[in-house]
Amino acid sequence: MLECCDEWERGSARAGERERGRQGENSPTHPLSLSQYITDCHSEARFLRRRISQFAISEMLRFAQHDKIVIYCVSPSFVRSALRNSTTNPTNSTPIRRAWLDRLARVALVAGVVALFLAFVSLLALWQRPAQVVALAPAPLQTIIPTLIPIPTATPVPTPTPLPPLVALVAGHSGGEDPGAICPDGLREVEITTEVAQRARQMLELRGYRVDLLAEFDPRLKRDYSPRAFLAIHADSCVYYASGFKVARAANSASPQEDDRLVRCVTSSYAVASQLAFHEGSITTDMTLYHNLMKIHPQSPGAIIELGFMGSDRATLVNKREQLALGIANGIERFLQGSACQ
Numbered sequence: 001m002l003e004c005c006d007e008w009e010r011g012s013a014r015a016g017e018r019e020r021g022r023q024g025e026n027s028p029t030h031p032l033s034l035s036q037y038i039t040d041c042h043s044e045a046r047f048l049r050r051r052i053s054q055f056a057i058s059e060m061l062r063f064a065q066h067d068k069i070v071i072y073c074v075s076p077s078f079v080r081s082a083l084r085n086s087t088t089n090p091t092n093s094t095p096i097r098r099a100w101l102d103r104l105a106r107v108a109l110v111a112g113v114v115a116l117f118l119a120f121v122s123l124l125a126l127w128q129r130p131a132q133v134v135a136l137a138p139a140p141l142q143t144i145i146p147t148l149i150p151i152p153t154a155t156p157v158p159t160p161t162p163l164p165p166l167v168a169l170v171a172g173h174s175g176g177e178d179p180g181a182i183c184p185d186g187l188r189e190v191e192i193t194t195e196v197a198q199r200a201r202q203m204l205e206l207r208g209y210r211v212d213l214l215a216e217f218d219p220r221l222k223r224d225y226s227p228r229a230f231l232a233i234h235a236d237s238c239v240y241y242a243s244g245f246k247v248a249r250a251a252n253s254a255s256p257q258e259d260d261r262l263v264r265c266v267t268s269s270y271a272v273a274s275q276l277a278f279h280e281g282s283i284t285t286d287m288t289l290y291h292n293l294m295k296i297h298p299q300s301p302g303a304i305i306e307l308g309f310m311g312s313d314r315a316t317l318v319n320k321r322e323q324l325a326l327g328i329a330n331g332i333e334r335f336l337q338g339s340a341c342q
């Protein structure tokens with residue numbers, strides 16, 4: 001059952017030889033005493049102490065005391081303790097200690113069961129009151145962030161509305177002392193140009209355009225005045241040897257292509273509306289060097305129209321002013337719409 005201590009056996013063998021030398025070869029008793037064993041087997045005791053129970057040691061010592069032949073190696077202090085217990089109270093010490101250990105184990109077990117029961121009761125109570133738990137819980141992060149950092153609402157940026165194109169119409173001879181041509185019966189050029197210009201203005205405004213109705217010497221007529229289309233409206237003299245209308249641009253135009261396109265658009269639309277012919281041979285420097293064409297911005301397309309002769313075309317100029325205004329409005333609108341007006 002127990003391993004023997006080699007060191008002790010070797011020591012006991014040497015001691016036994018000495019003892020046998022004194023007592024004879026037939027000595028039956030073991031020569032080594034327990035104290036000698038303790039001293040000799042001290043190094044082996046650390047190994048054996050891990051393998052020999054206290055009870056086994058007690059039994060071993062008891063056996064060794066009755067039969068001094070075999071003694072096993074154990075720790076000296078352990079052997080003393082075992083020997084003291086086995087001699088003073090050989091029956092009660094170990095059972096009492098084990099009883100106390102058993103009581104402590106039972107107490108620990110009961111305490112563990114009670115702790116588990118309390119934990120289970122706590123979890124059950126929390127499960128039955130989820131609303132209160134949620135109320136005590138901190139608010140979710142998603143609800144805190146909007147409160148602390150308000151998301152700026154998108155402020156609508158007003159989109160600037162593009163202004164409609166500006167049209168400038170000059171009512172020839174209006175606003176000044178020069179009434180223009182005056183027929184013998186009193187028909188005045190300024191009367192015709194003013195009414196036609198006003199009607200054309202109304203038509204263009206109804207179509208969404210901005211229209212400036214200008215006097216002959218309007219203070220707005222400067223180099224920085226740049227309408228998208230400029231047209232001065234005049235009428236020819238009270239002669240009867242010529243008939244028809246004419247449209248011309250400035251001779252020294254800075255943008256002749258656009259000016260010519262404006263001329264074509266007004267010419268074609270006015271011809272349709274007025275049913276008058278184009279009288280190209282009477283275009284003079286009074287038209288191509290017209291003073292207002294020199295005043296506006298050089299890049300602003302401009303032209304001048306003579307509505308007709310107040311003599312030969314009198315009926316048209318007096319009775320069809322609406323048609324004449326329509327021809328002008330249509331021509332300007334086609335120009336503003338980008339028509340080539342070929």
Ligand SMILES: [Zn+2]
Nearest residue numbers: 172180234235
């Ligand atoms: Zn005139």
